[in-house]
Amino acid sequence: xxxxxxxxxxxxxxxxxxxxxxxxxxxxxxxxxxxxxxxxxxxxxxxxxxxxxxxxxxxxxxxxxxxxxxxxxxxxxxxxxxxxxxxxxxxxxxxxxxxxxxxxxxxxxxxxxxxxxxxxxxxx
Numbered sequence: 627x628x629x630x631x632x633x634x635x636x637x638x639x640x641x642x643x644x645x646x647x648x649x650x651x652x653x654x655x656x657x658x659x660x661x662x663x664x665x666x667x668x669x670x671x672x673x674x675x676x677x678x679x680x681x682x683x684x685x686x687x688x689x690x691x692x693x694x695x696x697x698x699x700x701x702x703x704x705x706x707x708x709x710x711x712x713x714x715x716x717x718x719x720x721x722x723x724x725x726x727x728x729x730x731x732x733x734x735x736x737x738x739x740x741x742x743x744x745x746x747x748x749x750x
Contacts, residue, residue, distance in 0.1 A: 635666050635673040642686035646721040649691055653684055656727060660734040679741050680750050682734060692716040693730060695737040703733050 632638040639650045657675055658666070661682075664675040672685040682695045690711075697714050700707065706729055711718040717733070719725055 631668075631671065633668060635668065638668060638673055638686070643688055643721070645689070646686050646691055649719065649721055649725050650684070650686055652725055652727065653691065653693060653730065656731055657682060657684070657734055660731060661738055677738070677741060679744065679748065681741055682737055689722075690718050690720045692718050693733075695733050696740065698740060699733050699737040702736055703729065706732075 632641050635654055639647055639654065642650055654673065658664075661675050661677060664677040664681055667674050667676065669676075669683075672683050674683045675681040680696075682693065684691055684693050694716050700712060700714070700717065704712075707717060710726060710729075711720075717726075717730070
């Protein structure tokens, strides 16, 4: 029988690879600090922060985590992200590398400003 899917972010982190749990807990704490009023939920099998639109999410992989704000937020910090592995949608951090906490905090704060300034009702 397959294990039940986590229904909370804490459960998600507990089910993640052991090597990544410290990074995931710290990332979760940073995001919760930046957006204390956001709803936290598991959506599409990943932790999401919603206010009431998508703010950011993250996910665990075997050897790294992905932090997903928005493409616009990542683009705004592209120069500062140059030394990190990124895609259009993710900042990827290997579990054996330091978590760039200050940069993640800056990106998350910027993403929160972007979402709060929007006038539309779209989730994404």
